[in-house]
Amino acid sequence: MKKSTSLSNILQLVIPEEKLRPILEELNYVDVGRKFTVYDLLLFLGEAAFQQWKGYRDGVQRMALSGLSSVNHSTLSKKAKDVPYELFKRLLNVMIGLCNRKTKRKLGIPKELLIVDSTTISVGLGRLPWAPIKGEKAGVKLHAGIIGDRMELHKVTETTGKEHDLNSCKDLLDSQYILVADRSYGKHKLFDLYQAREDRQYFVIRLHNNTTFTNPISRHRKRPFSGSIEQDLTCQLGKKKALSENRFRVVILKDPKGKPVILATNLHWYSPEGIANIYKKRWQIEVFFRWIKQHLNIPRLFGTTENAVYGQLYMALLVYVLLKFLFEQGNATVHFSAKLTFADFDRLFTLQTLPLEWRIYLADAADIITRI
Structure with missing residues (x-):
């Protein structure tokens, strides 16, 4: 046996x-x-x-x-x-x-989440001289997308440790899912590209705290916000050359330590609480990376x-x-x-x-x- x-x-x-x-x-x-x-x-x-x-x-x-x-x-x-x-x-x-359940979809808005991020495996520079990171360190990155809640691996690509996460994001996209990502993927011009695609890529992506909101307009709401939500507005993102062509929705909330979390999205029909809950699912990819490092000998x-x-x-x-x-x-x-x-x-x-x-x-x- x-x-x-x-x-x-x-x-x-x-x-x-x-x-x-x-x-x-x-x-x-x-x-x-x-x-x-x-x-x-x-x-x-x-x-x-x-x-x-x-x-x-x-x-x-x-x-x-x-x-x-x-x-x-x-x-x-x-x-x-x-x-x-x-x-x-x-x-x-x-x-x-073979192993992932096939996604059966009708025409309409995607509901499942594609959570993307990267993890770095680093060693001494002498071991991987072709993949220097900084100083005496070298390493490679795995860029992965997992299906939220199901924790199924969806797409993966590889780069050296110096490569910025944005450069690999295009290899992880899938318009059948709502893209969820951290600040490393928050480039305004990419948001315009997601919006312009024939198969529009919906997303919830965290922005840097110093992001400029151009021509902001607060979204009308009859009831007060619940939980940690503070603002819900639409605006163009950035300024001058970095100004986005389209207006996007921005939801601002506070994390448990009281620090601001600024989320950009093109999901205009979700409640702000729903947008916040989508982003909270991002922790699942951290769990995924931790598991494979602990159990599959990756480091x-x-x-x-x-x-x-x-x-x-x-x-x-x-x-x-x-x-x-x-x-x-x-x-x-x-x-x-x-x-x-x-x-x-x-x-x-x-x-x-x-x-x-x-x-x-x-x-x-x-x-x-x-x-x-």
Whole structure:
């Protein structure tokens, strides 16, 4: 039972080796490995993220126990350096398409939230000289969008740590959702672009406290504001060259410490309290980043090249998507007395001490995958 419920066994059901071939052909990559192939690397990185191995050398000692092909440290390191990380990025998108619930929408206004932000993984400059940040530090960024409430990973892209978040935002947009973001994404000219798009991008984005409101007009309201709301108005944002072409709605509230929170949006039919509640959902992406860093070994970078670093990070995110899917499907399948939290599922699965009903469910993984 233990072997049949290992992560690598389930990965092989979800992503059989033949799925890699057309992608590798598109990337013009020829796998010349015999003892250790690209597919072996994929399974290694998956188990390394799941079991939080410390690096290539540590993984070499644990591979056989996880049912993986044994190989020496040098071969493993060279393979990770050689395989283009675009392969793992595409496989992540395949996994997201397989495991995330399909959004069924009618024509109309989107209601679900797409929460975007980035997280930086930093190391010493000597390890990643191609990705300097400041001083003696280097690092890379993962820019992610998750579906609010469901905590499903929707889109991801990567940059070096110096890259501004705004430059990656275009890769995360999806007009089927309301974009929710912090001040790093609050550029007025982008708001005009969102408004001008044929498939308008609705958004709730925090502004800097020194933002200029040009020609402000307070919105009429019969009842006093509730909660921490202080103002609700429409205006153009910025001044001179930075002045927005369109008028946008601005909702101003106070955070628990009494500091102002200024939100810009093009959702004119929501109450100001509704706009504030949408922005409060932004904390979910902080929870997401904290979880993957604590549970998927993301801060511990094994290699030093772009392929090795980004390949490891994309495989860790792929494991997150798969675990989230297995957890949600399992909780909907097992008896209510056997239901688990996501944290407990991850911990018990890693230790191979899941309750019997869960082990039976995972042993039937082939049927789970065919129902995706």
